[in-house]
Amino acid sequence: MTANELRNYFKVYLEQIPVLVKVNADWALLHYIIIFPDIYGALENANGQSSSSNYINWANRYVADSTLTGDEWYDIRCHVLHQGITAGRKRYPNYYFKSPGVTAISHKSIQSNGSIILDVHAMKDELLVGLEKWFRDVEQNQENRSKNVVY
Numbered sequence: 001m002t003a004n005e006l007r008n009y010f011k012v013y014l015e016q017i018p019v020l021v022k023v024n025a026d027w028a029l030l031h032y033i034i035i036f037p038d039i040y041g042a043l044e045n046a047n048g049q050s051s052s053s054n055y056i057n058w059a060n061r062y063v064a065d066s067t068l069t070g071d072e073w074y075d076i077r078c079h080v081l082h083q084g085i086t087a088g089r090k091r092y093p094n095y096y097f098k099s100p101g102v103t104a105i106s107h108k109s110i111q112s113n114g115s116i117i118l119d120v121h122a123m124k125d126e127l128l129v130g131l132e133k134w135f136r137d138v139e140q141n142q143e144n145r146s147k148n149v150v151y
Contacts, residue, residue: 001138001139001142002139003132003135003136003138003139006135006138006139007135013036013039014131017029017032017033017124017128020032021124026097026099026120027097027120029120029121029124030080030097030120030123031080031081033120033123033127034073034076034077034081035077035081036127036131037055037056037058037059037062037063037070037073037074037077038050038054038055038077040058040062040131040134041054041055041056041057041058041059042054044057044058052074055070055073055074055077056070056071056073056074057070058070058134059074061134062130062131062133062134063126063127063129063130067108067110067116068108068118069090071090072088072090072091072092075088075089075090075095076088076095079095080095088115088116091114092110092114092115092116093113093114093115094113094115094116095115095116095118096111096115096116096117097117097118097119097120098117098119098120099119099121100119100120100121100122103117105117106119107119107122107123108122
């Protein structure tokens with residue numbers, strides 16, 4: 001598949017992001033963006049099923065950095081989606097989420113108690129960049145990757 005075909009295929013998901021931004025539904029936006037590594041990680045799995053390792057692997061390749069690893073993206077996913085809490089079990093005791101402009105504290109700022117502040121819109125932007133990289137990788141590595149991608 002081409003990158004444009006992938007964008008079109010996932011249009012139903014991608015169209016919702018600006019809707020959530022427009023209505024300032026940042027908590028809902030957070031829930032929405034943290035499911036994407038699950039979806040795309042599962043698509044790379046031969047059986048099409050999601051798993052923690054698929055999520056972490058995809059996140060490490062497309063959205064993670066040294067401040068927020070794929071394992072920590074998964075930690076956020078598990079706690080926020082399944083428990084409704086922002087406590088961390090990895091290197092950060094808590095994940096604090098902010099909307100843009102609410103405070104002068106920057107995205108991925110580490111607090112004195114070891115917690116991290118994450119700007120939901122910055123996470124959304126990182127995810128969108130990661131999705132574009134994934135779309136291009138699938139297109140460029142059709143033989144290597146798409147044989148395992150379930151569409």
